[in-house]
Amino acid sequence: MEKEFQDLFQIRHNNDRVEVGKVLIAEPFLEGKYFNRSVVYIVEHDDSGSVGFVLNKPLPYTASELVKELDGVYFPVYIGGPVERNQLYYIHRRNDIPDSVRIADGIYWGGDFKAVTEMLQAGKILQEEIRFFAGYSGWTETQLDNELKENSWMVGTISADVLFTVPNSGLWEQVMSSLGGKHKLWANFPEDPILN
Template sequence: MEKEFQDLFQIRHNDDRVEVGKVLIAEPFLEGKYFNRSVVYMVEHDPSGSVGFVLNKPLPYTTSELVKELEGVYFPVYIGGPVERNQLYYIHRRNDIPDSEEIAKGIYWGGDFKALTEMLKAGKVLEGEIRFFAGYSGWTDSQLENELQENSWMVGTIPTDTLFTIPNEGLWEQAMSSLGGRYKLWANFPEDPILN
């Protein structure tokens, strides 16, 4: 019984590999304001490195407050990660935004900002079709693989049809619980064990 308890918070590596369109789910005790209980959507992953955006850390500002060109457009903005925090990034479901890159079926990254601005101001892009991020999460060549070996992350998925509408509250718990088994217990473990 004691060995089982000690083993409870060891990640049992599954066959899921990091891929574009999948999510990284932080282990329960990963520290730091960017990655503590975060869910990171992966938009790039190859031998040279990886890029993703934290889905569940909203900023207390809207697009209108942060970007002069988007004045009057009040969409939420999330902390995408610690890299280039003064830059705005976006993923979306719109195949009509020029120069955007399809990263998963029906999911696009970036695109012509001027065209997007015009579409947003004309009300042609809805809040449930796009997510904005200040900064991104980046890893150099083998850095993410090392973090996976250190049990910092689990690899999971989020259905693409709910990617833009899932609530921030409880997203980490939901993503962790969806892995099943011991991870359902992890999802309910308090952030501060002293409060248990």
């Protein structure tokens, strides 16, 4: 029985490849304020490195409180990662924002900030159509590969609907569970088993 229990928490690299539009799912015991039980949406991945945004770490501020141009826009802002934390980034569902980068069907990254500001002020972008991030998560060309080999991350998928509507508190559990098998058990494992 002890061997079976050890196998249950044996982390093995899943074979999914990191690609733009996929998510990195932190293994259950990964530590750190940015990446503990985090889900990171990948918006850039090539030979020079990777960029993504942590989806499930909200800040106690709204866009209006952090950026003066967004006065009156009370949408939540998330910790995107440890890089350039003083910069605001966004992903959205609007194909009419100039200079946006298409990430996947119905999902875009960035775009003309002035146009975004005007559309938000006019009420033309709804909260469920855009997500704001302070900072981003970045990896050099070999850094993420090494972290995957160390089994710090699993690779999964996420739909646009889930990306923009799932409550933050349950996102890690939901995407971990979606990997199936023992990952469903991991999703329900307490963050601090001593307190269970």
